[in-house]
Amino acid sequence: MNIFYPFEWLANYLTFDLFALQVGSHLADSVQFFFYDSFKIIALIIVITHFMSLLRYYLPIEKLRDFLTKHKFYGLDYFLATIFGAITPFCSCSSIPLFIGFIEARIPL
Numbered sequence: 001m002n003i004f005y006p007f008e009w010l011a012n013y014l015t016f017d018l019f020a021l022q023v024g025s026h027l028a029d030s031v032q033f034f035f036y037d038s039f040k041i042i043a044l045i046i047v048i049t050h051f052m053s054l055l056r057y058y059l060p061i062e063k064l065r066d067f068l069t070k071h072k073f074y075g076l077d078y079f080l081a082t083i084f085g086a087i088t089p090f091c092s093c094s095s096i097p098l099f100i101g102f103i104e105a106r107i108p109l
């Protein structure tokens with residue numbers, strides 16, 4: 001079973017039952033796609049922002065700042081930042097709150 005099945009069911013209900021659009025038409029497919037992807041994106045944003053909020057709350061910013069400012073990585077820091085940016089699913093939901101937390105903690109760019 002797909003974990004997004006409830007979103008698909010709700011999108012189908014809204015599109016085909018509530019709005020009574022004809023199955024297989026371009027309009028119905030577009031509306032169903034819009035609802036389905038909107039529900040998925042909203043759910044993922046909620047989960048990821050809560051996760052990043054917990055990470056910001058429990059991450060010892062002072063220790064991280066001291067570690068990053070005292071050690072020279074000679075380019076490895078850019079590589080690690082690239083890897084971290086690549087594995088985060090949403091840049092605006094995970095990277096921006098973390099970046100703001102780093103700026104508030106006075107971690108240098």
